[in-house]
Amino acid sequence: MFNKLKIRGGVHAEERKAQSTGQPITTLGIPPFLYLPLRQHAGKPAEPVVSVGQSVKKGELLATSSGEDVCASLHAPTSGVVIAIGEVTAPHPSQLGTLAITLESDGLDTPLALSDTVDPMTLSPSEIADRVDQAGIVGLGGATFPAALKLKSGARQKIDTLILNGSECEPYLTCDDMLMRERAEGIISGARLIQRAIGAKRIVAGIEDNKPEAIAAMEEAATPYSDVLVQPIPTRYPMGSAKQLIQAIMGREVPAGGRSSDVGALVHNVATAYAVHQALYEHQPLISRVVTVSGQCIEQPQNVEVLLGTSISWMLEECGGLTEAPSRVVMGGPMMGQILHTTDVPITKGASGILALASPEISKTEASPCIRCGSCVAACPMGLVPLEMARHAKGDDFEGAREFGLRDCILCGSCAYVCPSHIPLVHYFQFAKGELSSQREQARKGELTKSLAEARKQRKEREEAEKAAAKAAKAAKAQAAKEAKERAKAEKARQQAAEAAQTSEESGS
Ligand code: SF4
Ligand code: SF4
Structure with a gap:
């Protein structure tokens, strides 16, 4: 199996x-x-x-x-x-x-009283x-x-x-x-x-x-x-x-x-x-x-x-x-x-x-430069190249560290444990992971701000279009009312003229 x-x-x-x-x-x-x-x-x-x-x-x-x-x-x-x-x-x-x-x-x-007899x-x-x-x-x-x-x-x-x-x-x-x-x-x-x-x-x-x-x-x-x-x-x-x-x-x-x-x-x-x-x-x-x-x-x-x-x-x-x-x-x-x-x-x-550790239980040796012995590579359970990741992280090149597999690093510390130069490799990785994570968070916030601004712009445009349409509808309504009024006035005048003409014709006959 x-x-x-x-x-x-x-x-x-x-x-x-x-x-x-x-x-x-x-x-x-x-x-x-x-x-x-x-x-x-x-x-x-x-x-x-x-x-x-x-x-x-x-x-x-x-x-x-x-x-x-x-x-x-x-x-x-x-x-x-x-x-x-x-x-x-x-x-x-x-x-x-x-x-x-x-x-x-x-x-x-005093416990809560519970009564459940169901077989889980x-x-x-x-x-x-x-x-x-x-x-x-x-x-x-x-x-x-x-x-x-x-x-x-x-x-x-x-x-x-x-x-x-x-x-x-x-x-x-x-x-x-x-x-x-x-x-x-x-x-x-x-x-x-x-x-x-x-x-x-x-x-x-x-x-x-x-x-x-x-x-x-x-x-x-x-x-x-x-x-x-x-x-x-x-x-x-x-x-x-x-x-x-x-x-x-x-x-x-x-x-x-x-x-x-x-x-x-x-x-x-x-x-x-x-x-x-x-x-x-x-x-x-x-x-x-x-x-x-x-x-x-x-x-x-x-x-x-x-x-x-x-x-x-x-x-x-x-x-x-x-x-x-x-x-x-x-x-x-x-x-x-x-x-x-x-x-x-x-x-x-x-x-x-x-753990309450005494001094002999802790390694406090100062770090010295990397001698490129490769011990950290052999110790890494994830198959990474810790010395290269650390080199990039130390130079604030977090993307470079990421390209060397920082994302897959489980921060187990095996590399630092075997490093003869006592380089605090995990500290670099923790720091780089934190930086990448805050960069991602910044980018996410930036995207969010951008999409909120875009939504706001669209909403404003929509509101303005609605306002303009309402205004146009109101104007059209006023115009229609005005025209109706004028038509009514003209009709009234026409009727008055017709009545006047009829009265004059009757008085002439
Ligand atoms: S174990 Fe330490 S000294 Fe050796 S290559 Fe890795 S970082 Fe360098
Ligand atoms: S801390 Fe990361 S790089 Fe170092 S051995 Fe563990 S997984 Fe590999």
Whole structure:
């Protein structure tokens, strides 16, 4: 059924995973306050449907889409009172403000009463997608794209294979590994619902071969189903990228600029599948997630199940606190994660890990000139030429970088990882992508302004033509009235003359 595993590029990054897998997933308690940004997914921010002062129950809807926008709903992670809707610091290197709902928990954790006895596997594909939508589920592997949209578009395309992404290739991160070890049945259950929603013939769980416990647990959970296969894959970063996974498992190459669905595949993270199971079988929207807390500065590295909106500083304290001030705090993995300058920011749906790294864990070597060794080319999983892309991006020639394939760059950082000159290649690519995107946005706005101006001009011309036509009609009407009046006057004069002539004739006779 599947081609032999084929892998291009990638690197063997130092794993550093063992430190957080020594104990089971710990469920953290309820923090006093929860800060829930309205934008924590790809797309538009959700619109609040609650107001300040309102009491809410656990699982109650707090914010949702206001229309057809790409958006994921937000629910109360516990019961309490909405005490503010305003800006909080975003969990982002910029430290900019982001609109958020602040919930003060009441400590009671009172859930919404739900009574639905329908077997989710009897629901239609669109009903499954609707429930995933209502539960606010996004891709939990980092993409944070609303999962329901992927299900709906998958149902419209010919998808033969659902790939469950259990590769978790980023160093340090083990949240998916632990989830597979401990909750494999729930993951397979959610995956079967996704399979039903998109009409895929089979499910393949791709798991890196450095996770033998997870592979065993998933194989056991998949045993009852002949169309669910667990496929160990080589440990190689960035195996977790959808394109690499499809290439490795199916031998199919997603075309440049294309999507997974173009080659009949859809990829969902194992944690997303588990969230689908929780939403449909346990009636629990996405209100928590498993997060890896690791790095040399963490007292007790581990995986914790934490409510969305929990402050990272509160969470770190619950994990035993810090052993020393970290040199760097990262949300996500060290290769693709976001550097945080403060821990007073909340856990969001896409937060797979919080790493508090000590100085020896970070490369701080100064960059030196490119020696054209070609290591970055060999490491690039997308078959790009990073040194050339960087050369163009550095010279502000973003179009040149684009011609070298910038659009296909997945910002995985493999090239920078192997670069002996320590050139911050990914920074150049991020910057160039941002510039191209703002240029596209400018061009789009320019086009919009042009078409609005054209529409305005046409409207003015139409109004003027209508005015002129109305004026002409009025003038024609006045002229017709005038002519009628004159005709009536002439007729009257003619009649008077005739009468006068008749009178004169009668008096003469
Ligand atoms: S790996 Fe670094 S030094 Fe080598 S070619 Fe690429 S950019 Fe240049
Ligand atoms: S960051 Fe981009 S250019 Fe560098 S290895 Fe990854 S995909 Fe290739």
